[in-house]
Amino acid sequence: MTDFLIGRQQILDRQLNTFAYEILFRGTDFDLNLKDGAANATKQVISDTLLEIGLNQLVGPHKAFINFTTQNILDKVPLHLPKDRIVVEVLESVTVDAEIVANLKELSQLGYTLALDDFVLAPEWLPLLEFADIVKIDIMADTLDATRKLIDQLAPYKLKLLAEKVETHQQFETLRDWGCELFQGFFFSKPNIVEGKRIGASQTTALQLLATVNKPEASFVEISGIVSQDVSMSFKLLHYLNSAFFALPYKIESIQHAVVCLGLVEIKRWLNILTLSTLSDKPSSVLQNVLIRAKMCELLAREVKDDGEHYFLIGMLSGLDSLMDSPLPKLLEHLPLAQDINDAVLHHRGPAGETLKFCIAYERWETGLNNYRNIAPERIANIYLESIDWWATHISPLLSA
Secondary structure: OOOEEEEEEEEEOOOOOEEEEEEEEEEOOOOOOOHHHHHHHHHHHHHHHHOOOOHHHHHOOOEEEEEEOHHHHHOOHHHHOOOOOEEEEEOOOOOOOHHHHHHHHHHHHOOOEEEEOOOOOOHHHHHHHHOOOEEEEEOOOOOHHHHHHHHHHHOOOOOEEEEEOOOOHHHHHHHHHHOOOEEEOOHHHOOOOOOOOOOOHHHHHHHHHHHHHOOOOOOHHHHHHHHHOOHHHHHHHHHHHOOOOOOOOOOOOOHHHHHHHHOHHHHHHHHHHHHHHHOOOOOHHHHHHHHHHHHHHHHHHHHOOOOHHHHHHHHHHOOHHHHHOOOHHHHHOOOOOOHHHHHHHHHOOHHHHHHHHHHHHHHHOOOOOOOEOOEOHHHHHHHHHHHHHHHHHHHHHHHHO
């Protein structure tokens, strides 16, 4: 893969389930602010990543929103990709003229889904509304009143409205009530804290389990006892170990046997993940986001010869607040954590805290991502892709068992 970073950002539906992902990229060999640079970047990402790695690894069964420039559209670059797997996102910088309209209309007639990015109701864009499928509205570009007016103006067209840069749960609920069907932004990965809300009994039990599992002195016998008392957890563990993934030459017959086969480090991780999945009734996209972050922390740690398990735990704990809608300091009080773990999670201190900060910045596609502790951008991009693949091949099947 060429020397550039690749990322993705979730696009959610009204139920906060994943609808698609927008593919994000930046590199040292091209400048996305320049006309030719942006066009070449899209071509490069398509040839070096989407076709070489495959859309399935990057977005799973979902569609991929891909940015296309004026030149990309004139060159009919989208035709190199399967129409059932991508959304042609027409950048706001595209110069709309008769040729662009004709090319986009041809793509629409061929069955491609078209999305208009950062839409503003300008005269030259009106012809596109007749056959576009999705309009993206940047809610930070104007006041909420102006956004409401634009939504009303677009109502007569057969379009799905996608609100982007949604930052709070309140914004999401308002925009959903106004008719938006799709949402993009960081609101879903933030806690929706309600004053006076208490931690539920089941959540308290789950936190107690996390506390027990992560004690430094936790033993095989103690952990086997924890698993044995939970029928669902026991079934998931046996199902997991008896799956084709492990290809064991024998069947696991008991919980203690299963715990020994996995090993203490792996069983702790396995229990942490399962416990995390029981803490919340949030959509799976939230847990997925947290665990991909944790895996990325682990892989970056291993890259610099540091303790991957330690970093994984820190990455995982950093998402407790979004899963439980409770302040993170309050939640961590329930866990017997070393001070360096608390400092890393709450204040991004120390090497692990810096890694966590970088992984969160990568999720949000912030500036300054081109270099991290002398790890090449290509390797960082691959680590991110490996983290996504780990979720898809190891964790998603485990949680659905």
